[in-house]
Amino acid sequence: MTPSPPPYRSLKLRTPHGPLVPVRDPEAVELTGPVFGVTDVTALDGDLTRQHRGEPIGERITVTGRVRDRQGRPVRGQLVELWQANAAGRYAHRRDQHPAPLDPNFTGCGRCLTDDDGTYTFTTIRPGAYAWRNHDNAWRPAHLHFSFFGTAFTQRLVTQMYFPGDPLLALDPVLHSVTDEAARARLVATYDHDLSVPEWSLGYRWDVVLDGPSATLFEEGHAR
Amino acid sequence: MTTPHAPTPSQTIGPFYGHALPATGGAEIAPLARPDTITLHGYVYDGAGEPVTDALLEVWQPAPDGSRTGAPGSLRRDPVTGLAAGRDGVTFTGFGRVPTDADGHWAIHTLPPGGVSYLSIAVFARGLLDHLYTRAYVRDDPDDALLATLDAGRRATLLAQAGPHRTYRFDIRLQGEDETVFLEFE
Ligand SMILES: [Fe+2]
Numbered sequence: 372m373t374p375s376p377p378p379y380r381s382l383k384l385r386t387p388h389g390p391l392v393p394v395r396d397p398e399a400v401e402l403t404g405p406v407f408g409v410t411d412v413t414a415l416d417g418d419l420t421r422q423h424r425g426e427p428i429g430e431r432i433t434v435t436g437r438v439r440d441r442q443g444r445p446v447r448g449q450l451v452e453l454w455q456a457n458a459a460g461r462y463a464h465r466r467d468q469h470p471a472p473l474d475p476n477f478t479g480c481g482r483c484l485t486d487d488d489g490t491y492t493f494t495t496i497r498p499g500a501y502a503w504r505n506h507d508n509a510w511r512p513a514h515l516h517f518s519f520f521g522t523a524f525t526q527r528l529v530t531q532m533y534f535p536g537d538p539l540l541a542l543d544p545v546l547h548s549v550t551d552e553a554a555r556a557r558l559v560a561t562y563d564h565d566l567s568v569p570e571w572s573l574g575y576r577w578d579v580v581l582d583g584p585s586a587t588l589f590e591e592g593h594a595r
Numbered sequence: 596m597t598t599p600h601a602p603t604p605s606q607t608i609g610p611f612y613g614h615a616l617p618a619t620g621g622a623e624i625a626p627l628a629r630p631d632t633i634t635l636h637g638y639v640y641d642g643a644g645e646p647v648t649d650a651l652l653e654v655w656q657p658a659p660d661g662s663r664t665g666a667p668g669s670l671r672r673d674p675v676t677g678l679a680a681g682r683d684g685v686t687f688t689g690f691g692r693v694p695t696d697a698d699g700h701w702a703i704h705t706l707p708p709g710g711v712s713y714l715s716i717a718v719f720a721r722g723l724l725d726h727l728y729t730r731a732y733v734r735d736d737p738d739d740a741l742l743a744t745l746d747a748g749r750r751a752t753l754l755a756q757a758g759p760h761r762t763y764r765f766d767i768r769l770q771g772e773d774e775t776v777f778l779e780f781e
Contacts, residue, residue, distance in 0.1 A: 379607075379722070379724075381607075381721050381722030382722050382723075382724070383642070383722075384641040384642040384643050384645075384722070384769075384770060385641050385642065385647070385720060385721075385722035385723055385769050385770060386722070386723070386724075386769070386770065387727065387769055387770050387774055387775075387777055388642075388770055388771070388774060389774050389776075389777070391777050391778060391779035392741070392744070392745070392776050392777070392778050392779070393778075393779050393780075393781055394740075394741055394778050394779070394780050395781065396740045396741065398740075399780065400655065400656065400657060400663060400708075400711055400713070400715050401655070401715050401728065401778075401780055402780070403655075403663040403664075403665070404655060404665070405655055405665045405669060405688065405689060405690030406664070406665045406666065406667055406688075407667050407669065407670065408667025408668065409667070410667055410668050410671045410672070410683075411667055411668065411669065411670045411671055411672065412672060413672045413673075413674045413677050414674075415677060416672065416677065422677065439600060440600075441600050441602055442600070443600050450670070452615055452616060453615070454611065454612055454614065454615035454616070456611075462611040463614060464610075464611045464613055464614060466610060466611070466649075467610075467611055478614055479614070479615075480614045480615040482615075516608070516609060516611075516612065516615070518615075518616065524655045524715055524717065524728075525728075525780040527653070527717055527726065528603060528605060529605060529606070529607075529608045529719055529726060530603060530604065530605050530606040531606040531607075531609075545606060545607060545609075546606075548606070548607070548724050549604040549606070549724075551604075553601070554601070554604045555604070557601065557603050557604065558603070558604060558606065579603045580600040580601060580602045580603050581602065581603070582602035582603075583780055584780055584781065
């Protein structure tokens, strides 16, 4: 059995000590949520390889999947946001001082709206692993940061997607902050050869399920 | 009722969301030139009392008329440059997004929520596995279902303090003494 990685250090002073207070009010504002539309994205925002004059360095990939609520219903027309390091493992962010090169043709941010099926799609490059200072010789596996909106503010999700077969997955405190192995596996995308575009990009599938009640679930008597 | 679909776990927002999530006009929820605009602002502190300078706050609230449908346009993009374009100055979307600055301070400009006395806030930060929900009450409300369940000390952490010029101060303490009340929805 592989030993667990060291803990994620930043938790120490930021995690609340008190228990969360449950809200069971069917009139709670959080059971509804913000909406987005065509003014909030441009057509090119889903392609992170076309935001500059030249093309970014790296292995071109397509990442797609469906966003659903916990009843399995597609989340339609909602905003999905993506940010990531470049192929060398460096963020275009001034606080990132990892000594890897910046890529003038890659900012590493994208957004799109889900379609009627709840599907999102991004074209980007595979990010590099990067070093961080959590503990001695700490490396983050390659990952994409994602943000999702559901039909309710309670369903808000910010998370990270990983790539299958990465040896750093077993060593990563952030991935292992999810203590359940089956739950961790839901953060790892699947390589899907049918999604690969011949002579263009490699395809990955990653489906997402948003937790949390919504006003419609309450109306239908589904909420726990 | 069982959950047929297992939820995708949350992961920390990390320190490097800055090019992706904050947007011009994200904190300007109130349409331009509205005399009833209020300012909600405060600091985010960690368990050592230090300001949290890399947090992101999201705000969701009803319109002044009480409607909760929201509207697109919180994060408009310029179709020519692809850059953040700011809001249209007319639409009230009910949603705002603001990062804390180098002092750990944040501020939003909005309209008073209709039908309830609070604005819903989600706090994201490096070191938080999942975001935290809280509420900023802009007035004490004896009829509010949540406030009624809290003792006076805990309740006080949710009450924004009214200041001059329609400002309301709402500090968020992630941990320790006077820790803010954080919420869960089941
Ligand atoms: Fe990252």
